[in-house]
Amino acid sequence: MDLTKLSRKIYLIIRYILYEKYAFVFFFFYKLVIDPIKFKFKLEVKNPFIKNRTIYINIDKIKKFLIKKKTIKILEIGTNLGEFSFKLHDYLLKKKIKFKIISVDPFLHDFRFVSKSYIYKIFKHNLSLKNRSKNIKHLKLKSLDAFKFFKKKKFKFDLIFIDGSHLYKDVMNDLKFSIDYKKNYKTEVFLDDLDYTYEELLKIYKNKKVLDNLLKKSLKINYIKDKVNFHPGTLLGVKELNIKMSNKKYGSLSRVI
Numbered sequence: 001m002d003l004t005k006l007s008r009k010i011y012l013i014i015r016y017i018l019y020e021k022y023a024f025v026f027f028f029f030y031k032l033v034i035d036p037i038k039f040k041f042k043l044e045v046k047n048p049f050i051k052n053r054t055i056y057i058n059i060d061k062i063k064k065f066l067i068k069k070k071t072i073k074i075l076e077i078g079t080n081l082g083e084f085s086f087k088l089h090d091y092l093l094k095k096k097i098k099f100k101i102i103s104v105d106p107f108l109h110d111f112r113f114v115s116k117s118y119i120y121k122i123f124k125h126n127l128s129l130k131n132r133s134k135n136i137k138h139l140k141l142k143s144l145d146a147f148k149f150f151k152k153k154k155f156k157f158d159l160i161f162i163d164g165s166h167l168y169k170d171v172m173n174d175l176k177f178s179i180d181y182k183k184n185y186k187t188e189v190f191l192d193d194l195d196y197t198y199e200e201l202l203k204i205y206k207n208k209k210v211l212d213n214l215l216k217k218s219l220k221i222n223y224i225k226d227k228v229n230f231h232p233g234t235l236l237g238v239k240e241l242n243i244k245m246s247n248k249k250y251g252s253l254s255r256v257i
């Protein structure tokens with residue numbers, strides 16, 4: 001390990017101990033004490049920091065979108081630990097609804113203490129449990145490349161959940177392709193982390209110029225902690241493409257109407 005990498009790790013250890021203790025415990029417990037992947041335990045490796053994933057998806061609220069006559073085809077952009085796919089998988093199986101989930105994530109390194117390659121290993125480990133890989137397929141691709149592939153192969157989806165990169169450029173791509181799906185195949189599209197619409201933020205900032213300047217400076221920023229906390233890329237994508245979103249929330253998801 002070179003010095004820059006080593007100092008980066010030391011910095012991250014200190015940061016995680018001070019601010020994100022649970023992430024440190026997670027790493028310490030799973031990677032250093034018992035590594036279920038290394039020992040091939042048939043145990044689900046869970047993220048101990050997020051106890052209730054209904055924050056992201058409230059399945060009860062999206063129930064009516066899950067009932068289709070044939071196999072329901074679902075696309076998830078952004079896999080991470082796979083918690084969303086697995087939750088949906090276990091629910092649909094219980095309800096005897098036929099389905100296929102394709103989840104897309106490039107698992108690119110993003111300088112976190114728990115590296116993306118380790119997260120990917122955990123995902124693959126959990127995917128191998130409960131016969132999940134029968135109904136969930138993963139593509140280790142950026143969503144843009146995945147969408148190009150789906151278009152070429154004329155893949156159809158009933159539902160698309162967008163929860164990949166939250167940067168403006170990427171959200172724009174994900175929204176554009178998904179809106180095409182909505183138009184061509186009546187696909188239901190859900191978007192995560194639209195914390196506020198532009199109009200809602202304008203009421204908070206009260207000054208269009210200040211808000212526009214802030215947004216202009218945030219094209220490569222994932223999350224802003226300012227007067228309120230929000231994902232600027234998600235907000236801007238919706239605004240620029242003039243997409244109408246339902247007021248009703250489905251966990252932290254919003255639905256394109």
Ligand SMILES: C[S@@+](CC[C@H](N)C(=O)[O-])C[C@H]1O[C@@H](n2cnc3c(N)ncnc32)[C@H](O)[C@@H]1O
Pocket residue numbers: 056076077078079080081082083084085104105106107108141142143144163164165170
């Ligand atoms: C918020 S996490 C997804 C969480 C997951 N949907 C869940 O609820 O369990 C966002 C993920 O998007 C992935 N990502 C980043 N850039 C991406 C891209 N261009 N295409 C697809 N996924 C991307 C990241 O690697 C990260 O794992």
